[in-house]
Amino acid sequence: AQTIHQWPVAEIKAVGSPLSLGCTIKGKSSPNLYWYWQATGGTLQQLFYSITVGQVESVVQLNLSASRPKDDQFILSTEKLLLSHSGFYLCAWSLHNYEQYFGPGTRLTVL
């Protein structure tokens, strides 16, 4: 069975500090991977997607970047956090561009 793991579970960071969030999918070969952002009480917004290792496409510019260093790993990062980066970050996977399955999320608070 496939599992999706996100780390860390939660982060509290200062404005201007760097950030790295991770996501690992086990049990699926060559999935499509996605990063979403959800403001507190808000809906989900897709940030990035990746179809293959080393290839990432940006959907929304939020001063964030993403990388896919391995088939089963997706990283979200920035060198300088903004207050507006606070929220819930969700990683998701799919096969063949069909339904997407979400991870447990990382709660980010920027102070």
Place this chain on the structure above:
Amino acid sequence: GDSVTQTKGPVTLSEGTSLTVNCSYETKQYPTLFWYVQYPGEGPQLLFKVPKANEKGSNRGFEATYDKGTTSFHLQKASVQESDSAVYYCVLGPGGSNAKLTFGKGTKLSVKS
């Protein structure tokens, strides 16, 4: 572009009563429609999907019919339970080369015993 409009929450119901969450969508593509459910502090879970127009999806007592004529996909449940308390999202997709999912704003349901 694609858009989804759903019942504005929050919605509060008593256990055993019926639920309807309205959802309408706009797209120029041939989408699959989904309902996702999100519990506090968790990622959204797929409730069910309906890939074809005029077909019904169902799971855990929830159901919705993909009505292409009225571009609607209303979520219904005959008798809600306290455990159904969550946020429900009507979702349109996947669309475009990025398989983008377009989420509605979500409807928060609270069920009181």
